[in-house]
Amino acid sequence: MKYVLLFSDPGIDDALAIIYALLHPQIEIVGIVTGYGNVSAEQATDNAAYLLQLAGRSDIPVIDGAQGPFSGELVTFYPEIHGPEGLGPIRPPENIPGNHKPFQEIFSIIKRYKNHLTIVDVGRSTSLAIAFLLDGEQSMKSVREIYVMGGAFNFPGNVTAVAEANFHGDPVASDLVLENGSNITILPLNVTNFSIVTPEIIDRITQQQTNPFSFLIKPIFDYYFNAYKKLVPGINGAPLHDVLTLFAVIAPEQFEYLLRRVRVEFSLLSRGRTVADFRAKPTEEPKETLDRIVIGFNYQAFIQDFIRTLTTK
Numbered sequence: 001m002k003y004v005l006l007f008s009d010p011g012i013d014d015a016l017a018i019i020y021a022l023l024h025p026q027i028e029i030v031g032i033v034t035g036y037g038n039v040s041a042e043q044a045t046d047n048a049a050y051l052l053q054l055a056g057r058s059d060i061p062v063i064d065g066a067q068g069p070f071s072g073e074l075v076t077f078y079p080e081i082h083g084p085e086g087l088g089p090i091r092p093p094e095n096i097p098g099n100h101k102p103f104q105e106i107f108s109i110i111k112r113y114k115n116h117l118t119i120v121d122v123g124r125s126t127s128l129a130i131a132f133l134l135d136g137e138q139s140m141k142s143v144r145e146i147y148v149m150g151g152a153f154n155f156p157g158n159v160t161a162v163a164e165a166n167f168h169g170d171p172v173a174s175d176l177v178l179e180n181g182s183n184i185t186i187l188p189l190n191v192t193n194f195s196i197v198t199p200e201i202i203d204r205i206t207q208q209q210t211n212p213f214s215f216l217i218k219p220i221f222d223y224y225f226n227a228y229k230k231l232v233p234g235i236n237g238a239p240l241h242d243v244l245t246l247f248a249v250i251a252p253e254q255f256e257y258l259l260r261r262v263r264v265e266f267s268l269l270s271r272g273r274t275v276a277d278f279r280a281k282p283t284e285e286p287k288e289t290l291d292r293i294v295i296g297f298n299y300q301a302f303i304q305d306f307i308r309t310l311t312t313k
């Protein structure tokens with residue numbers, strides 16, 4: 001069993017990741033930290049609380065994360081991809097009751113699951129960076145592993161030519177996380193872009209599905225897929241970046257990796273760009289600074305697991 005503290009900005013692929021995690025027999029979500037990104041932090045909190053309510057799991061703590069990046073600049077949201085409220089055409093009720101907790105709850109969870117906790121960050125990096133900055137008792141050292149969806153290597157980004165959204169949103173925070181965390185696995189955009197789920201797969205799931213999320217999977221997916229069709233002409237489905245990141249947590253053997261030190265640029269033109277030394281003989285870096293970069297995965301294994309999990313009753 002993987003005990004997962006999820007940092008997220010739901011967001012459609014985030015919402016599908018939360019649903020996947022709630023239904024997966026090998027994952028136990030022990031808290032969701034909601035921050036700005038695809039939507040505002042307030043909306044992300046409502047969306048996470050709504051999904052937990054649907055699952056009958058309002059006991060899971062929802063922790064208020066960052067409202068914006070370290071730079072203090074105004075945040076741009078993505079209604080054209082994720083919908084005005086982050087769940088495509090679905091309008092979640094406001095101020096959903098739930099187990100809302102302040103930021104310090106992160107440290108209580110880390111202590112409770114000492115050496116057994118997996119942190120998964122599929123949103124902007126600010127909240128996780130703040131956890132490192134506030135960690136007076138050095139509890140972050142007892143986190144077992146960290147999985148991060150972000151960055152783009154030698155490949156076009158999705159917000160600028162060189163940057164992926166999660167690392168572009170707060171590159172200072174992303175770099176801080178990568179430099180301070182240990183046992184980090186990075187799922188960059190150039191890999192997650194291949195986690196394509198097609199409308200046929202979604203139809204198959206909705207035909208078989210009898211769980212509490214049945215009514216929203218297809219509408220939110222269709223919204224997201226329509227957005228992707230405008231971004232990438234000819235695309236036959238939509239990438240579920242954040243779901244793939246959770247799949248990596250439970251099936252690490254289905255992925256290929258390179259160990260490199262990864263840094264994130266924060267200068268103007270290359271803001272959010274991820275840099276690693278991919279030369280045949282890279283400069284040697286101290287072991288503790290190395291990150292595990294995902295460079296490939298078994299697509300069929302991912303899709304089979306996704307279908308099996310989303311059709312769980």
Ligand code: BDR
Pocket residue numbers: 011012013014038122123149158164165166189241242
């Ligand atoms: C990442 O950015 C967000 O839009 C998605 O939810 C995903 O986490 C992809 O670049």
Ligand code: CA
Pocket residue numbers: 008009010011013014037038122123242
């Ligand atoms: Ca996300």
